[in-house]
Amino acid sequence: MSERDAASIVAGRVRSVASSFFRFRAAVVPPAALCAWSAAYATGAPRGQLFAMGAGMSLTSLFFLYEARRARSPMSDARFALSLLVTLWALAMAALVSGAIESPMVSVLFAPTLTAFAAWGQRRRESVAVLLSFVLSVALLFALRDHSPFGPLPLAARAWLRALFALVTVALLWASVAGLADAYALGAREIDRLREDSVARVIERSRALDAVGATVAHEIKNPLAAIKGLVQLIARDERPERERARLQVIEGEVARIDGVLRDYLAFARPLDPLRAERVALASMVDGVLASLEPRAHKARVTLTREGPAVWVCVDRAKIEAALVNVLLNAIQASAEASAVRVSWRLEGQSVTLTVHDDGRGIDSATLARVGTPFFTTRPDGTGLGLVVARGAIEQHEGGALQITSREGEGTNVAITLKIAEPTQEIEA
Helix, strand or coil, rough: CCHHHHCCCCCHHHHHHHHHHHHHHHHHHHHHHHHHHHHHHHHHHHHHHHHHHHHHHHHHHHHHHHHHHHHHCCCCHHHHHHHHHHHHHHHHHHHHCCHHHCCCCCCHHHHHHHHHHHHHHHCCCHHHHHHHHHHHHHHHHHHHHCCCCCCCCCCHHHHHHHHHHHHHHHHHHHHHHHHHHHHHHHHHHHHHHHHHHHHHHHHHHHHHHHHHHHHHHHHHHHHHHHHHHHHHHHHHHCHHHHHHHHHHHHHHHHHHHHHHCCCCCCCCHHCCCCEEEEEHHHHHHHHHHHHHHHHHHCCCCCEEEEECEEEEEHHHHHHHHHHHHHHHHHHHHCCCCCCEEEEEEECCCCEEEEEEECCCCCCCCHCCCCCCCCCCCCCCCCCHHHHHHHHHHHHCCCCCCCCCCCCCEEEEEEEEHHHHCCCCCCCC
16 A cells, blocks of 8 residues: 555545534534523623623634534645634633633533544644643633633532533544544545555456466477477487487476476466366375386385275366376485375365375475475476465365475375265275
8 A cells, every 4th residue: 555545544534533523513512502601691690701601602603613514625634633723722712711620611622632633643743732732721721710700600500511511522522433433444445445456456467477478488388399309300310429418418408498388387377177077086096106106116215005985076187287296296305215105084074185205304494485486495396386286276175285394204295175975985
């Protein structure tokens, strides 16, 4: 999210708090002020005090009504802060002419102050300005408690007016908090929208890069095939041993590049649709082990398997290719005269197939990177085989691939697949 987007969300929060506060202020304060003036009149307050209260409350109420209408238009931080300061000092003056610190209106001074915190937090200069004005106004009312131009309102009016203005304070604070809650909900929706837009742009960019990479890889494969064919053709002629060795190196390197491109294309291409079928897990594993037996024999590694009879619903070609990748890694990681064991067990409606090797294991730092594109610890590796295998397995519903390893204790690769329904027993 850019700074501009963040600033827009903060501005929306301020507008929401301001709009809610201004509307409630215009709806609540003028009627409460009229009640206060009427109570003062009914209990025999001095005429001068009644005039001062009436004039001040009338001007303040008109200002509140005017601000309520303007709240529909966009509002800057400076304008909102100025309005809160005017509100604070107008209420302080109303408290001054109705008993200073003993006035029942003192509690309302908290409303604009806490509203500033709701809008800007505690560290913005607008909040600090309103807080300082609040402290100064309270200190002034306290200092003038014995020098107020008018004394406190009659005792008969003060008790219930305190309750009234306490309710006014609560109503204004509720308006501020409600506005803040609405603003955060709106901000959350805006953040979600921005996140979705960012993800969509990243995905679109990634797809474009994948398409370019796949096109380049595909175009390279044709010249490579031509080079490989020419090298093989030249190698058929009678050549000195040194030249034949060089041609074999060229052919081997071309084959390695071709393998890298093949793995990349398998990784970059969207996964083909599944062609799921009910497959006997034991039969599928046996077929893969048989195909890898020559490679295991050459490495002097024994392949074993065990597990109950179970059917799975999978795309056989995809799962076999994934198993080949995993088993090849296990064979290459194994020491001579060791074993690679394939076993599986039932877990509810799934089966977990584990490939275990007795190799040197993987340290935690390397294990965290295993399975990421183009990361490999082998000089001739591409770092894509395990990525493609995981993608093929996870394409199946409930499919998962997990790797665990400890140095000196070998490596386990666990593949989870769903059992075909209904399960039918077969010969293991």
